Amino acid sequence: MIPAAFDYVRAGSIAEAVELLAEHGDEAKLIAGGHSLLPMMKLRLAFPSVLIDVGRVAEASYIRVEDEIVAIGALTRHAVVAASPELAANAPLLARAAGLVGDPQVRNRGTIGGSLAHADPAADLPAAVLASDAVLVAAGPAGRREIPAGEFFTGYYETALSPQEVLLEVRVPMTGPSGWHYEKFTRRANDWAIVAVAVVAGRVALANMGSTPLRATAVEAALRGGADVAEAARAAAEGTEPIGDLNADPEFRRHLARVLTRRSLQAAAG
Amino acid sequence: MQVEMTVNGRHRSDDVEPRMLLAHYLRDVCGLKATNIGCDTTSCGACTVHLDGESVKSCTVLAVQCEGNAVRTLEGLAEGDELHPVQAAFRREHALQCGFCTPGMVMAVAALLERNRQPSEEEIRQGLEGNICRCTGYHNIIRATQAAAEASA
Numbered sequence: 040m041i042p043a044a045f046d047y048v049r050a051g052s053i054a055e056a057v058e059l060l061a062e063h064g065d066e067a068k069l070i071a072g073g074h075s076l077l078p079m080m081k082l083r084l085a086f087p088s089v090l091i092d093v094g095r096v097a098e099a100s101y102i103r104v105e106d107e108i109v110a111i112g113a114l115t116r117h118a119v120v121a122a123s124p125e126l127a128a129n130a131p132l133l134a135r136a137a138g139l140v141g142d143p144q145v146r147n148r149g150t151i152g153g154s155l156a157h158a159d160p161a162a163d164l165p166a167a168v169l170a171s172d173a174v175l176v177a178a179g180p181a182g183r184r185e186i187p188a189g190e191f192f193t194g195y196y197e198t199a200l201s202p203q204e205v206l207l208e209v210r211v212p213m214t215g216p217s218g219w220h221y222e223k224f225t226r227r228a229n230d231w232a233i234v235a236v237a238v239v240a241g242r243v244a245l246a247n248m249g250s251t252p253l254r255a256t257a258v259e260a261a262l263r264g265g266a267d268v269a270e271a272a273r274a275a276a277e278g279t280e281p282i283g284d285l286n287a288d289p290e291f292r293r294h295l296a297r298v299l300t301r302r303s304l305q306a307a308a309g
Numbered sequence: 310m311q312v313e314m315t316v317n318g319r320h321r322s323d324d325v326e327p328r329m330l331l332a333h334y335l336r337d338v339c340g341l342k343a344t345n346i347g348c349d350t351t352s353c354g355a356c357t358v359h360l361d362g363e364s365v366k367s368c369t370v371l372a373v374q375c376e377g378n379a380v381r382t383l384e385g386l387a388e389g390d391e392l393h394p395v396q397a398a399f400r401r402e403h404a405l406q407c408g409f410c411t412p413g414m415v416m417a418v419a420a421l422l423e424r425n426r427q428p429s430e431e432e433i434r435q436g437l438e439g440n441i442c443r444c445t446g447y448h449n450i451i452r453a454t455q456a457a458a459e460a461s462a
Contacts, residue, residue, distance in 0.1 A: 040349050047310065047327035047373050070374075077330075077369050078351055090327065094374060118363075142439025144354060144417070147363040148370065228438040229352065 042080035049092045053178055053205055056093045060203050061180050063089045069205060070094065071114050072148035074141070075157035099152070099207060102126060109133075111209040113152025117164075118143070120151055129213040132239045135221045136167035142229035152206040155191070158198045161231040161247035163223065165192055169252045170237035170244035173211045179204035192251035214240050220306040222299045226286060233286045234295040236275070238303040248279040248296055258300055268308065272301035314375045316341070317385025325372050331365075332356045334372035335382055343383035343412045347441075354440030357413035357420075358382050364420035366439070383412040386419065395419045395457045404453035406444035414440045418454050427458055 050056035060067055068087035070076050071094045079085040093099070099114040102123045109130045111120060120126060121138030140146055140154065140163050154164045155175065168175070168188045175186045180203055191199050200206060219239035223232045223246075235246035236255075241262060243255040257274035276293035283289045313322045316339055323338050335341045335358065344367060347355030351369040358367045359381040386393040392400070395418045405411045414437070421428060421436040428436060433454045434447075442450060 041330070041333075042328045044326065044328055047371075049376075070371075073371065073374065074351065074369055077371070080328075081349070092374060141351070142354070143421070143436055144357055144364045144366045144439045145351065147360075148365055 040081035042077070043083060043086040045080075045087055046089045047092065048089065050096060053093070053096055053099055053207060056091055056096065056205050057178055057180060057203070059089075059091045060205065063091070065202050067091055069156075071150045071153045072116065073153075074145050074149040075153055075159070093205070100150075104129060107213050109211045109213060111151055111211065113155075113206045113208060114150050115152075117141075117146035117149045117151065117154070121146060126211075128216055130171060130211045131216055132171055132214065132219040132221055132237060133164075133167050133211055135219075136163040136237065139163050139221065139223050145229070151209055155209065156198060156200060156206050158192050158194075158196050158251070159231070160192070160195065160249060160251050161233075161235075162252075163221070163232065163235060163246065166235055166237045166244045166246035166252040167221065168209060168211070169254060170239050170242045171211050171214070172240075172242060173209050175206060176208040176210065177204040178207045183207065185210075189254065195250045212240075217309060218307050220303040222303045222306070224295055224299060234281070234292050234299060236296065236299040236303045238300075238307045243275070243300060243303070245275070245279065245296055245300075248276070248281045248292060250280070253279055255296075255300060258304075262304075268304040269301055272297055272304055275300035310373060312373050312376050314372075314377065315379040317381055318379075323372075327371065327373050329372045331358070331360075331367035331370040331372050331375060331380070335367060335380070338372075341382050341384050345409055345412055347409065347413075352441065353410070353413075354417060355410050355413040357416040357440065359416060359420060362420070362423065364417050364439075381416075383415055386415065393419065394460045395422065395453070398453040398457035398460060399450075402449050402453035402456055404445065404449040405442075410440060410442045410444075414442060414450060418450075418457065421454070422458055422461065427462065428454070430455070 067089040099112040101112040117137045126134040223235040237244045257277040261271035275296040281292035345355040347353035356367040
């Protein structure tokens with residue numbers, strides 16, 4: 040499969056990428072690792088007329104420990120996030136979720152910013168940043184702005200980013216090394232989650248239970264109200280609208296959400 | 310557009326369409342046909358090559374993204390007539406039947422062993438998640454990987 044023809048430009052910096060986006064508008068797409076975009080372009084589900092390659096912008100590939108926050112540059116590859124000692128010590132849910140994206144080859148190319156901006160509700164990192172209550176930093180013509188993870192995902196493959204903005208950084212609150220879990224249900228080793236559950240610091244997020252990753256607010260409320268884990272987990276499918284596909288019908292997905300939430304809460308409780 | 314890279318140690322400069330995938334570049338421009346295109350959807354791993362020493366699926370990389378990089382294919386693995394330890398182990402342990410997945414599988418194993426010289430069986434299975442074989446049932450591939458690790462120890 041061969042993508043539709045496009046013009047290709049390399050951005051040397053984030054500032055240059057913002058300028059190029061402003062110049063080319065809606066017709067342009069950013070590419071970093073390309074592991075979300077290129078498959079869609081090969082299927083001609085996406086056909087940007089300009090590709091702006093930010094894959095070599097080294098300034099946006101980093102993991103830095105700040106006060107109460109671990110800051111991850113948007114162009115940090117999954118393999119680096121998965122192996123990061125800073126994340127293992129301070130925000131291990133992110134590292135674990137990154138380590139379950141695709142397979143080793145995919146993790147060598149794909150970036151955290153690319154996965155979040157692509158906003159596939161079945162993907163691992165959107166659910167992980169949502170459970171982590173992370174803040175996403177975007178750069179655009181008007182400067183930088185911060186977007187809470189809870190407001191970032193707006194629909195299937197849709198985010199709060201404007202067409203002229205570049206995702207710059209993911210700011211993950213430190214949670215310490217325990218009290219978290221990520222449970223992913225797949226049929227094949229390197230697949231997307233049929234359903235996945237991310238738990239950290241009493242927050243619960245679900246992947247592939249609707250058009251965006253979702254907070255299981257009913258479960259969180261039940262836990263705050265003193266419910267035990269098994270009882271709270273029974274509320275995991277409340278407010279969700281899972282799709283039916285070849286892997287699972289909506290009722291099976293709701294069942295998975297409840298079971299995986301119970302397992303995740305038990306594991307997080309140690 | 311013009312793209313420059315090193316392929317199996319040899320510098321190249323070629324005029325390619327931006328949409329040309331690395332897999333097609335290697336096969337059709339460089340004439341290196343070991344790299345197979347299987348699923349063409351980033352799943353099967355038959356097109357695995359090394360990009361600056363890391364395993365990647367060349368069906369999901371644009372040639373123009375490799376500007377200035379070093380690419381290694383299966384053809385660049387052996388030293389002259391001497392097989393790479395992973396190739397030798399695949400032959401010795403009969404880690405292939407039809408052979409279609411083998412170039413990608415060997416490249417994935419070589420990259421795995423460069424990062425982890427003595428992987429456990431579990432680490433081998435996890436490390437080869439991105440490569441599908443429809444013939445062998447994987448057992449001999451695991452055995453060959455262990456044999457290659459021992460041979461290089």
